[in-house]
Amino acid sequence: MSSLPAKSFAMVQTGDRILEPRDIPIPDIDEDSALLELEACGICGSDYEQFDGVLRTPTPVIPGHEPLGRIAKIGDRAAIRWGVEEGDRVAVETMLSCRHCPTCLDGRYHLCDDRKIYSYIPLTESPGLWGGYSQFMFLHGNSIVHKVDPDIAANIAVIFNPLGAGFRWAVEMPNARPGDTVVVMGPGQRGLASVIALRAVGVTNIIVTGLAADAEKLALARFYGAAHTIDVDNENVVHRVKGLTDGKGADIVVDVSSYATKPVADALQLVKVGGQIVLAGVKGFKAVDNFVSDYVVMKEVTIRGAIGVTSSGYKQAIKVIESGEIDFSPMHTHDFELKDAELAIKTLAREVQGDESIHSCLIPPK
Numbered sequence: 001m002s003s004l005p006a007k008s009f010a011m012v013q014t015g016d017r018i019l020e021p022r023d024i025p026i027p028d029i030d031e032d033s034a035l036l037e038l039e040a041c042g043i044c045g046s047d048y049e050q051f052d053g054v055l056r057t058p059t060p061v062i063p064g065h066e067p068l069g070r071i072a073k074i075g076d077r078a079a080i081r082w083g084v085e086e087g088d089r090v091a092v093e094t095m096l097s098c099r100h101c102p103t104c105l106d107g108r109y110h111l112c113d114d115r116k117i118y119s120y121i122p123l124t125e126s127p128g129l130w131g132g133y134s135q136f137m138f139l140h141g142n143s144i145v146h147k148v149d150p151d152i153a154a155n156i157a158v159i160f161n162p163l164g165a166g167f168r169w170a171v172e173m174p175n176a177r178p179g180d181t182v183v184v185m186g187p188g189q190r191g192l193a194s195v196i197a198l199r200a201v202g203v204t205n206i207i208v209t210g211l212a213a214d215a216e217k218l219a220l221a222r223f224y225g226a227a228h229t230i231d232v233d234n235e236n237v238v239h240r241v242k243g244l245t246d247g248k249g250a251d252i253v254v255d256v257s258s259y260a261t262k263p264v265a266d267a268l269q270l271v272k273v274g275g276q277i278v279l280a281g282v283k284g285f286k287a288v289d290n291f292v293s294d295y296v297v298m299k300e301v302t303i304r305g306a307i308g309v310t311s312s313g314y315k316q317a318i319k320v321i322e323s324g325e326i327d328f329s330p331m332h333t334h335d336f337e338l339k340d341a342e343l344a345i346k347t348l349a350r351e352v353q354g355d356e357s358i359h360s361c362l363i364p365p366k
């Protein structure tokens, strides 16, 4: 076992829109836990909401819930339970569940009654290193980790997180099959991940929607295999989808757009009779204008909410990344140094003049 440094450099959120560099003592671990030495941590849309204070978090806190790294130290029992050893590269799941409440035992561990989420546990809760904006992270005994091929570049391997969402939300939950027409609303990293996941299971009739400002992302959606893209600022999305489906509408609609509520109302109109809508984009708790529930009744539409990703989605994502068949470099637009976490968040949120990221990650110092 290599010796660990005494402290981990981390970016700590101490209030709304305040991130501060800190050196935090690296704790001891017990039989059931481990320490992760991060190689990369993905930047999520929700990181902006956490930074901005929309998603309330107890502070001080280390954000970052998309970690990829090496097992730096691991307790004997954790090594056996997780099937990993020191030096292994792993992707870490975001949710920490209790494993014994009725919901966990029912197999829906991501909805655990006593759920904790990495990056939302305050620094004051021992041992403190609960987030990925750090050199080292504490892995609680209830963590779920997945081995990842160490030969893949870290900034690409860390795409396991958004791609896992693509598999769960666009493929698994609506049971998408070849021949289905799927509308993906929103061309950000999770929209693109949905396209990649759908293509991986043989779905080709994929339509992606976005704003006029999303022209480059819509072009990327076509690069990854979307058959059609729609600029909702300049085209009528309902008419276009109807036109592309002989008036029937889409089998499946997946909404991964954030803040905008119009896609939800549109989805009800463009989904076909008996179709499915998966809602995964959060809207800042805004009500949806023009939500006509009669469409749900008359067309017998199934609407499902999707929060987070579970092991099967991550496994499929890692398999696709390890296959080397997909060129992720066009969607991975930015690496940021860990100390530049604020810039990374703002670049994703279009708060940086003249620059915008799609998939991006933080790289900690060696």
Ligand SMILES: [Zn+2]
Pocket: 044, 045, 046, 065, 066
């Ligand atoms: Zn995330």
Ligand SMILES: [Zn+2]
Pocket: 097, 098, 099, 100, 101, 102, 103, 104, 105, 109, 112, 113, 114, 115
């Ligand atoms: Zn539970």
